[in-house]
Amino acid sequence: MKLTKTDYLIYKDCAKNAWLKVNKPDIYFAKPLSVFDQGIIETGNEVDTLARELFPNGVLVTGLDAWKETKKLIKSETAVIYQPVFETDIYKTICDILVWDSVLKVYDLYEVKASNSGDNKKAKDELYTYDIAFQYLVIKELNIPIGKLHLIRFNNEYVRGVELDLDQLFLKEDFTEKVMDIVDGVSSEIKVAQDFLSSEKEPFGPCKCITRGRSSHCTTFSYSNPDVPDYSVHDISRIGMSKRKLEELIDSSIFLIDDVPEDFPLSEKQRNQVTATQLDKVFIKKDEINDFLKDISMPISFLDYETFAAGIPRFAGYSPFNQITFQFSLHILEEKNEEPKHTEFIFTDNTNPDEEFIFALKEKLPHEGSVITWNKSFEMGRNKDLAKRNPEHREFLEELNSRIIDLMDIFSEQHYVHPKFKGKTSIKYILPVLAPELSYKVLDIQEGATASDAWNKIVKGEYSKEERLKKIEQLKTYCKLDTYAMYAIWKHLNDLI
Ligand code: SF4
Known part of the structure; x- marks a missing residue:
């Protein structure tokens, strides 16, 4: 099993979910992608393609043996490569754009994200740093000279004129230092992740989302938590905001809203929802x-x-x-x-x-x-x-x-x-x-x-x-x-x- 960047990032979020994706794809992919999620993927592809115009005349890697093709392009010091693929015995990654620096004799890497510069910046920067670090480590292991590491994303202050101005639309940010700060940790972590996901033994133990509200659950939640009904304490309005309350209920094996004790501390709105469910009664404030x-x-x-x-x-x-x-x-x-x-x-x-x-x-x-x-x-x-x-x-x-x-x-x-x-x-x-x-x-x-x-x-x-x-x-x-x-x-x- 070769660990991909996508699987590593899923693993970072939840090791169990990544294991299911790799080892039980029928469970992981049981629910088809929503139209919303498909739209995100399509936008990502459109943005990747457009960003290539920042580095024109590159060669797009498309062949069946993409790694072999990439190797050839690297060997001939191809100026710009789109979608190069790198493989070691245990890792595989696809990059967005590599640009040859003919002075320093290294390839600079550009990762493209269909994301706005201002939105949720801290969390996204962290995720993107891990994303680029994975690519960097795989390329490094193959002894390919690699220089600067960049992120390309939308400039959220950009307002389009009649024509699209790519230099204004996209921001190129140098992530080299950020990646170097975490690269040692990532190097160890990807080894552990590869080992974990290669194991045929299904991870045992409770799903950490058992104490998170419904909106945080992944698509495999029901598979991993068969005792939790479709409408459960996880669906109490905004319960995910108060992890402690959910923990208390789960620790007492209370999954059904019907079983929530009368004196259990809830907000007024949460209590109204619970009471309506328990009594199967409608409450109307006519005034x-x-x-x-x-x-x-x-x-x-x-x-x-x-x-x-x-x-x-x-x-x-x-x-x-x-x-x-x-x-x-x-x-x-x-x-x-x-x-x-x-x-x-x-x-x-x-x-x-x-x-x-x-x-x-x-x-x-x-x-x-x-x-x-x-x-x-x-x-x-x-x-x-x-x-x-x-x-x-x-x-x-x-x-x-x-x-x-x-x-x-x-x-x-x-x-x-x-x-x-x-x-x-x-x-x-x-x-x-x-x-x-x-x-x-x-x-x-x-x-x-x-x-x-x-x-x-x-x-x-x-x-x-x-x-x-x-x-x-x-x-x-x-x-x-x-x-x-x-x-x-x-x-x-x-x-x-
Ligand atoms: S529900 Fe949460 S803990 Fe369980 S597999 Fe999905 S992401 Fe992981």
Whole structure:
């Protein structure tokens, strides 16, 4: 077994998970990659390819025997090599870019990450340092002269002009010193990791995530923890933030929410979720809901946006990973006892949709009344982005934001607690409980990441003419349900009080 960089990095995070990947791939890969994760991989590949233009005229290693090919290129002191592969008896690594320094007679290494310079910098820098250190050690072991070690990532302050300026878009950072600081430790660690992952004996003992909230669990959690039910104490709202509480429950072998003792210390919101589950009872604060609904004025606009976050900025005014706001659905309720009227907008060209999106909003959105969204920070954030890129429409977008009310607040503030919400406030959890006749499950597009992906493929021309039309209809149906769902939930609440 040859230890790869990816397996080493998984091992660093969790040795057991890495062991399952290497030795029980059927378990590790049992769940297909989500559309969201596939999108991350695709963006990574696009960014890798683009970054090569910083070092033009390189040779791309593509052959079946990539290591043999790499060796030849290195021997002939090829100026720039893309995707070289290095193998020892026990290690294997692929690099992004090697550049020959003809003065010092060494290769400089460039690792490319589809990542913004400012986001979560400390943790990411640490991870990238280990990533580069692994590559460095493998190359060094093969006695290939290696010089500086660099990281290339997005400059998060970059704003695209008409043309993409690669020298401004990418930051090249020297990681040599950072790598040298840890390289001895990594050298020992990769030997241990290779040994551990080569062993056929499955690691025994508890999974460390048993004391972490659900969102921290990897895809093999259920395999390693068969005693933990699908809905367990790990799903108590924000329990992952208080590791001690979870530890206490697990130490007492309490997995079921039904078994959480009455006097166990929980926050008020956590206790409400637990009580609703244990008593299988719905809790509704009618006065609070009434107060909330009283603040909503007619006509009511139920509004929802769909977006795509492009790593490489596609249009002037965009920065890396800015959201492209390409679609909205709007249900307008003029009178309380009427059915809402539906209208929508979708932009399907590979050009900047900002102006048309704003014009459509101006044309279709009522000039007065409340605007209802679900998780308002998203729509409000997009309006702020639009205003920043299109200052001539700032006043309109700011006024729109001032009218937005977040229907999710009813559930996040726990004015309404239902055991079937399972402590969640996403509309995908609330809708099937309050309006079971409406369902995302029957739709071809059922969630935001799939909608983003479909739109990206539409504008990049990856569908046939027929498929394209079908996808556009599917996007409309999906977004329409989002706003009709808000109306249905609003109606349910109104009927309650
Ligand atoms: S659930 Fe956590 S501890 Fe268990 S295998 Fe996955 S990452 Fe490792």
